[in-house]
Amino acid sequence: MGSITFIEHNGNQHKVDIEEGSSLMQAAMDNSVPGVDADCGGECACGTCHVIVDKNWVSVIGNTTEIETQMLDMTPEKADTSRLSCQITVTEAMDGMVVRLPEFQM
Amino acid sequence: MNFLSSIVEKSASLTSMPAIVEKATSLVSIPVIVEKTSKVIPLPLQIKGIHLFLKAKNKVWKSKSVPVFIESPIPDVSTLAIEDIDVSNPFLFKQNMWESYFKRLRDECPVHYQKNSPFGPFWSVTRYKDIVFVDRRHDLFSAEPIIVIGDRPEGMAIETFIAMDPPKHDIQRKAVQNVVAPKNLLEMEDLIRSRAVDVLDNLPIDEPFDWVEKVSVELTARMLATLFDFPYEHRHKLAYWSDVIAASPETTGGECSADEMFIGAAEMAEYFTRLWREKEAKKEAGEEMGYDLISLLLSNEKTKNMINKPMEFMGNLALLIVGGNDTTRNSMTGGVLALNEFPNEFIKLKNDPSLIPNMVSEIIRWQTPLAYMRRVAKEDVELNGKTIKKGDKVVMWYVSGNRDERSIDQPDQFMIDRKKARNHLSFGFGIHRCMGNRLAEMQLRILWEELLTRFDNIEVLDEPEYVQSNFVKGYTKMMVKLSAKT
Numbered sequence: 193m194g195s196i197t198f199i200e201h202n203g204n205q206h207k208v209d210i211e212e213g214s215s216l217m218q219a220a221m222d223n224s225v226p227g228v229d230a231d232c233g234g235e236c237a238c239g240t241c242h243v244i245v246d247k248n249w250v251s252v253i254g255n256t257t258e259i260e261t262q263m264l265d266m267t268p269e270k271a272d273t274s275r276l277s278c279q280i281t282v283t284e285a286m287d288g289m290v291v292r293l294p295e296f297q298m
Numbered sequence: 299m300n301f302l303s304s305i306v307e308k309s310a311s312l313t314s315m316p317a318i319v320e321k322a323t324s325l326v327s328i329p330v331i332v333e334k335t336s337k338v339i340p341l342p343l344q345i346k347g348i349h350l351f352l353k354a355k356n357k358v359w360k361s362k363s364v365p366v367f368i369e370s371p372i373p374d375v376s377t378l379a380i381e382d383i384d385v386s387n388p389f390l391f392k393q394n395m396w397e398s399y400f401k402r403l404r405d406e407c408p409v410h411y412q413k414n415s416p417f418g419p420f421w422s423v424t425r426y427k428d429i430v431f432v433d434r435r436h437d438l439f440s441a442e443p444i445i446v447i448g449d450r451p452e453g454m455a456i457e458t459f460i461a462m463d464p465p466k467h468d469i470q471r472k473a474v475q476n477v478v479a480p481k482n483l484l485e486m487e488d489l490i491r492s493r494a495v496d497v498l499d500n501l502p503i504d505e506p507f508d509w510v511e512k513v514s515v516e517l518t519a520r521m522l523a524t525l526f527d528f529p530y531e532h533r534h535k536l537a538y539w540s541d542v543i544a545a546s547p548e549t550t551g552g553e554c555s556a557d558e559m560f561i562g563a564a565e566m567a568e569y570f571t572r573l574w575r576e577k578e579a580k581k582e583a584g585e586e587m588g589y590d591l592i593s594l595l596l597s598n599e600k601t602k603n604m605i606n607k608p609m610e611f612m613g614n615l616a617l618l619i620v621g622g623n624d625t626t627r628n629s630m631t632g633g634v635l636a637l638n639e640f641p642n643e644f645i646k647l648k649n650d651p652s653l654i655p656n657m658v659s660e661i662i663r664w665q666t667p668l669a670y671m672r673r674v675a676k677e678d679v680e681l682n683g684k685t686i687k688k689g690d691k692v693v694m695w696y697v698s699g700n701r702d703e704r705s706i707d708q709p710d711q712f713m714i715d716r717k718k719a720r721n722h723l724s725f726g727f728g729i730h731r732c733m734g735n736r737l738a739e740m741q742l743r744i745l746w747e748e749l750l751t752r753f754d755n756i757e758v759l760d761e762p763e764y765v766q767s768n769f770v771k772g773y774t775k776m777m778v779k780l781s782a783k784t
Contacts, residue, residue, distance in 0.1 A: 231720045237434040237727035240720075259434065262729050265468060268479045296480030298736060 194287025198225045198243070201295040210282055216291070217241040217278035227293040234278040239263040240297040241277040242270075246290040253280050253289075269294040364548045364556070365416040365448075367766070375399045380407050385422055385695065386415045386447050388551025391669065391771045392764045397710070400424055400698035409684040416551070417448040420672075420691040421684075424698040426705035426723065428682055432673060432694050434728040436463060439673035439692055441730055446769050447672055447693055448549040451556055458613035460621075460730055467729065473601045474614055477525070477591045478734045485589045486524060491744050493520040498748050501780060506759055509778045513745075514630040518623050521741055525622065527590030528573065539566045540623035543616050550769035563612070570615055574605050591618065618734075625667040626738050628772030630745060631762070632665030633657075635776065636712040638758040643714045651750050657714035658742040663722035664712050669697040669771045671726055696723040697771055755781040 194210045198220060208223040220228040220241070229240035236259055245253055250273055256264075260279050264270050277291070367388055372395045375383065383399060390396045403410050403424045413419040423429050432439050444450050445461050459470035476482060497516050501507070515537055523533035542562035545552030570592075577592045587593040595601040604611050637644040647653055673692045678685055686692060700723050701709040707716075725732035732738070749756070762776035 229720055231725070232430070232727050233718070233721045235430055235434060235727065237430060238725075238731055262464065262468065266471065266475065266729065266731070266733075268476050268481070296736070298475075298480060 194284055196282070196286055196289045196291065198227075199290065199292045200225075200227050201293055210284060210287060212283055214282055215278050216243065216280040216282055217276070219282055220277060225293075227297065228277065229297045230278065232278075236260055236263060236276055236279055239266055239276065242267055242294050242297055243275055243277045243291040244271045244294060245273045245275055246292070247273050249286070249289045249291075252283075252285050267294070267298045269296065269298070364451075364546075365551070367416070367547060367551050369766075375402050380410070381412075383410065384412050384415050386412065386417050386420065386551070386693075386768045388547075388766050388768045390768065392766045394764060396669075396697065396771075397701065400695060400701065404698060404702055404704075409682045409686070411684070415447070417548075418691065420447055420693050421686055422698075423681065423692060423694050424702075425682070426699040426702040429694045429696065429699040429723055430727055431681070432692060433671070433723075433726055433730070436729055438676055438679050440676050441467070441671070441673060444549070445671045445673075445730075446549045447670075447691065448546075448551075451546050451548055451559060456613040456616060457609045458617040460617055464729065469600075470610070470614070471729075471733065473598060473604075474591070474595065474618070475733050476598075477594050477618070478737045480736050482589050482594070483737055483740055487740060487744070489524050490521055490741065491748070493517075493524060494741075494744055495748055498752055503780050503782045506777050506779050509634060509756075509758075509776045510627075510631055510762075510773050511775070514627040514773075517630060517741070517745065518627040521626070521737075522619060522622050525591055525618070525737075526573070527577075527588055527592065528569075532569070535565070535569065536619055537623055537627075538562065539616075540619045544620050544624060544770060545767060550767045552765075552767045552770075563616075566615070566619075567608070567612060570611070571605065574611075621732070621734055622737065624770045624772055625732075625734075626741050628667040628765075628770070629661055629665045629738070629742055631773040631776050632667070633661040633742065633746070634756050634778065635758055635762060635773075636661060636664050637756070640712045643712055644755075647714055647746075648750065651747070653714050654743055654746045654750075655739070656716065656719050657746065658739050659719035659722065660712060660714055660716050661742060662724045662738070663700050663706075663719065665771065666697040666700050666722075666724045667771055668724070669769055670695045671730065694723075694726075696726065699723045752783055753780050754783045757781070 195207045196210060196216070196219065198206045198208065206223060206225045208219050208225065211219060215234060217228060217230050217234055221230055231240045232238035242264065253275065256275065257279070260276050263276060264274050369389050372387065372389055372393050375398045383403065385399055385403070390399060403422060408425045408428060410422040410424065411419065412422065423432055440463050441461050442463055443461055459467045462470065494517055497513060497520070501512060519533040519537045522528065522536040523530050528536060539562050542554045542558045544550065545554035546556065546559055547553070574592055577596055581587060581596050587597055595604055604614070637647065647657060670693045673694065675686045675688050675690050675692055677688050700706065703709055725735045757779045759777040759779055763774045765772040765774055
């Protein structure tokens with residue numbers, strides 16, 4: 193079984209096992225990764241599961257929908273590879289992927 | 299406000315009111331000229347001009363009638379036919395009858411049409427999941443032109459992004475959202491805390507007082523003054539303006555008259571125009587700018603000239619003042635009430651203050667200080683077996699969704715250690731989600747941290763008194779007694 197690493201803004205790392213088919217947000221929640229709030233529970237409607245995907249992994253995570261982009265636009269910490277983790281479905285192809293958490297969720 | 303700025307300009311050279319009125323009626327449907335005249339006519343004068351004009355017009359013609367609300371006891375919901383249920387009644391919260399009304403709608407008719415309300419026909423969406431659907435589908439449901447059930451008071455066409463659709467919404471929101479971004483809040487936390495501490499240290503012990511007045515209103519006024527770097531000694535003006543802006547009978551069934559609203563708006567424009575000019579002068583003199591709203595607006599390329607667009611300027615200020623006022627104020631009162639109704643939770647809290655952040659989310663859910671947001675269908679939409687027609691008003695009752703047993707475990711219970719307490723509707727979802735949510739949470743967290751270190755008990759002595767409104771779910775008075783910590 194592969195793994196994905198979340199890196200908090202303060203540098204703390206959390207390696208979580210891949211559970212294929214679940215969302216990246218769920219993976220963070222199930223493993224109590226701090227810094228992901230997920231206020232809407234995965235509806236792409238709150239913006240509080242914001243992660244910044246390492247640029248080497250962008251091709252693996254699929255496309256951003258318009259609604260996701262609009263939600264991301266509302267956070268001042270948006271970066272080029274920002275995503276809402278509830279909109280990314282975890283696959284084995286993500287083994288070794290690194291995602292960073294922003295300083296704040298908003 | 300729009301067409302009136304032109305009237306103000308003309309009125310200077312006109313002598314009789316009927317003449318003004320005649321000129322004006324030919325302009326009636328018009329979003330005009332504000333941008334041009336705003337540079338010529340000071341904003342407060344424009345607002346006063348609108349007010350005078352409307353008064354005159356209403357004397358000459360019968361203008362659109364404003365509903366008059368006279369309180370009578372609200373019947374038991376079980377005695378009504380489903381189609382007669384009208385949850386826009388501004389006394390539903392005031393008489394604390396709302397729970398059974400919304401429960402019946404959720405159970406029997408979750409997407410409900412009321413065709414004869416004083417605010418016109420509207421749909422009520424009452425289940426959690428349906429509300430999330432409507433809120434996130436801004437492509438199907440428009441937030442324009444206003445997010446309360448009733449229509450805008452005549453002449454008060456201020457522009458605020460909470461009631462705009464993309465792309466304009468996105469641009470305007472981005473321009474101001476940094477003010478309440480967590481990074482900025484960090485800069486303000488100490489000041490907000492010290493101002494809160496000052497209030498709490500001066501509360502009477504062992505004698506009854508009104509929590510709403512002495513704590514909730516006072517703390518929110520201080521916080522707003524901090525956020526705006528507003529003259530501290532005049533901070534109560536902020537709370538007053540917020541009250542009059544949000545409380546007109548035609549929008550929410552509130553108790554404020556159009557006269558009060560216009561006078562309040564004009565006064566607010568005057569204060570804030572002055573504040574803007576002072577900060578602008580500071581900036582031009584090369585002084586260091588603060589973290590307050592106006593300094594941030596002045597420092598941003600996109601917003602540094604916002605004062606030249608008065609409808610936008612007023613709209614953004616009004617939104618931030620109203621948004622930061624009623625909501626937090628009533629959650630500050632609601633939390634105390636909830637802990638009195640569920641005394642075991644108070645014990646739990648005292649034993650484990652680390653529950654405060656989770657409790658804050660639970661308070662915001664339990665209180666739901668703004669009961670709903672309104673949308674208008676942009677096309678025919680099927681929802682839970684009903685067809686909402688293009689152009690229909692759709693009201694998302696957050697207050698009901700937050701008590702929906704289909705989505706929330708034991709929703710009528712107040713549980714400070716509730717799992718997934720953050721999954722509530724009070725901030726809304728989608729692009730209009732509350733921008734100040736982190737500020738609200740911070741203020742409530744600070745309040746409870748400081749309360750727990752000082753007081754052993756906050757006893758609610760009487761039934762609280764509630765606000766007359768279908769929108770603001772809040773309190774006008776709640777008598778309490780504090781016991782000091784031994």
